Amino acid sequence: MRPVQGTLDELGTPLADVEFVVVDLETTGGSAADCGITEVGAVRVRGGQVLGEFQTLVHPGEPIPPFIQLLTGITDGMVASAPPIESVLPAFLEFARGAVLVAHNAPFDIGFLKAAAARCGHPWPGFAVVDTVHLARQVVTHDEVPNRKLGTLARLFGAAVTPDHRALHDAQATVDVLHALLERVGSLGVHSLEELMTYTARVSAAQRRKRWLAEGLPHAPGVYVFRGARDEVLYVGTSRDLRTRVRTYFTASEHRTRMGEMVGLAERVDPVVCETALEAQVRELRLIAEHKPRYNRRSRHPERAPWIKLTDEPYPRLSVVASVRDDGATYLGPFHGRRTAELAVDALHEVFALRQCTRRMGRRGGGGACALAGMGRCSAPCVTAADDATRADGEERYAAVVHRARRAMSGDCRELTGRLQERIGQLSGDERFEQAATVRDRLLTVVRAAARTQRLGSLAGCPEIVAARRRDLDAGGGWELVLVRHGRFAGTSVAPRGADPWPYVDALRATGEVVQPPLLPAPSATAEEAELVLRWLEQDGTRLVVVEGEWSCPLHGAGGERWRLEPVERSLRQGVVGFDEPGVRGGGWRRGGQARATG
Known part of the structure; x- marks a missing residue:
């Protein structure tokens, strides 16, 4: 050393x-x-x-x-x-x-x-x-x-x-x-x-001796990158004060065993000073996605986020896919994993009688009716399409089902949520509480996914947004400016206190990253980055300075349904059972062996 x-x-x-x-x-x-x-x-x-x-x-x-x-x-x-x-x-x-x-x-x-x-x-x-x-x-x-x-x-x-x-x-x-x-x-x-105030025996002597790694780091917001002996990236983090944060890795403030192991391998810490906290958070996500450090547990594989696709073919069906393509299909997502995507597919199938078979079907269909058709869970286009006498009527009926499903995925989801809540009430009334809980999980999963799709898709459709927030006086005051293009963080700047902010806005727009339009509803950034940007834009006190395009959400979209349902779900997790609060349709179900409550 x-x-x-x-x-x-x-x-x-x-x-x-x-x-x-x-x-x-x-x-x-x-x-x-x-x-x-x-x-x-x-x-x-x-x-x-x-x-x-x-x-x-x-x-x-x-x-x-x-x-x-x-x-x-x-x-x-x-x-x-x-x-x-x-x-x-x-x-x-x-x-x-x-x-x-x-x-x-x-x-x-x-x-x-x-x-x-x-x-x-x-x-x-x-x-x-x-x-x-x-x-x-x-x-x-x-x-x-x-x-x-x-x-x-x-x-x-x-x-x-x-x-x-x-x-x-x-x-x-x-x-x-x-x-x-x-x-x-x-x-x-x-x-x-x-x-002494941070001492603990869990911090090894070797770990303490590496306090020099924090030497020279600035007291400024940004990203810190721990690197190993071969210059490989071990860990990426972000902080409002780089030096203070990195010091904690050598004290009792750090309790994670894997971080102690990481510090033992580290040979240097590279700082990336950022003008604003949002820039630091975005750069952290991008560095993690680029280097996939073994000691970071989140955000390492944003490319693996799946989507649900309602295909564009004679008799469309739902499938879980890896990405959005320019194929005329309707997409829902992205999801955190395949399991949650499958829950959302189950929710859509619960309401809309879309075919679930995977074989290709032309206008004349093919094959016989399956068990799902017998249970009323599929409208059996394969049978009606095979019969010349009923083909037109079958096509029209199936197109109506597809239209309703597309509307629920991309716009008005009231039918979806209403039908699922009615199903929950029926199951609860029959004391089939475990099945009711399963439907509840499907409902919340699909509503959250649809809300995310609608929020991200609307932001991604805007070629340019410039927004501003006042900075705290402790940080020097003035305005924090952020440039967003097609849902991607494209630049940031700070207009000093007392200065005219418009020249800084014009300079930011002129020098910001050039971003190519994405395949909607996916943004040009990862979904996690776009969510970060959205949270910043939606904070109280944020002012929209420039908006190119239309930034909006559907009147009866999933965002409102999510806002309505999630507080009820949180109360259920805390022991208050039943979707029976005022304004929430349907009944309840039992959790943890407790009696159910119904409206």
Whole structure:
């Protein structure tokens, strides 16, 4: 490993310069919401030296339970004339001002102090907190001690004071335990407060030694690319602050085992600084799709997203295909996987009696009626087409079915959703709850897919959109400008605060990426990129500056049905059963063995 001279910012605050206030409380019970504090003890230390001590009994406002009196030795008589917490808390907060709080099992003690502050109307200062129990779990093994109780650790480290459930004594013992633990983590390379606050044994020494990979990265939004020894891309991520984010890969903030493995292989981190957060998100997606890094789990294969196709032939049928083609067919998608596409196909077949056989059929059909025709699930064009006397009538009836299916896929989906909800109600009424749940899943899958198709297709049909959003003053203010062409992110710019934004709009349009028209309804970008762009455009506060083409959604399209159905589905997942809320047709079904509810 090459030696690196770190900056003062990277070194952090040396532990020898940090003032710690080690605190311990005695209470009337274990719940901060229901129990009171009977004693506060604290010790302020820096660099191994005691700077001051704080100790007082506290009137808890309630009787002390007998077993607590036996445990702590603090009786009702001892606290009868003690000050209430309303008087003690301001004095303690003044004693601890500017320090880092330390406690053994910190969530207990700090939780009581925060609850007391809330009851007294004091704002909690937001102290940094170190928990010696957590720290001990990282550096003290079971070979040394059977547990990490304060008494056990005090004996292990030879504390000068024996803890006895009195606040000041326990705080004094915790001081010695803290210093012993700091010695141990110091030998592992933890020398600053920042390193201590993020320390965990799950971060290997080798991983920590690679902190130099973050050296020189800017505090700016963008994309970071971890590369290995052969310059291969290991991982791609995005952040509003590149240096701060990359540093977390060498600390306790990163818990993923695979990321620790990735950092062990990394030899450098390349930054890609971006003007806006949206640009960073788009570049991340494109880099992942291009390099397919093995440590990225999402977005690596956008080309595998399937579509549903209603074919353009004499007797059209539904099929799952890999992409959109210029063949006159109607498409629905893209889907996240083949299984979800098949669920949507099942939903369409549930409502529309389209043929499901895969053989080619001419105008004269061919073959005999199948079992689906006998069940009314197929209009059997193969039979009617074979008969000269009924061919014209059969063609007309089947064309009507195809027209209804196409309308549901690309425009008005009320028939589709209405029929499926009626089916759910019938199945629920017959107590066939599992089948009702299956139809529900099909309904939601096809509605989501149709909504996605209509949203993406409309955006993809616009040759150019320029939109603007005001930037936060913390980021410098001004306007964030985004150029979108056929659903693809084509450029971005920032008009500074106080400047006329129109020259920046004109420059962005002149220099943006040239994007070729796609085969609708697919956008010119991946579906995930187009979804990112759509979410940005649909945020409150976004202003449309230029729109070439028509950006709209059908009046009775799937977007409205999705908006109506998804809140109900979420309530079902949380235990509220039945599609029987006001305005939702149909009945319900049982989940998890619970009784159904129907309207």
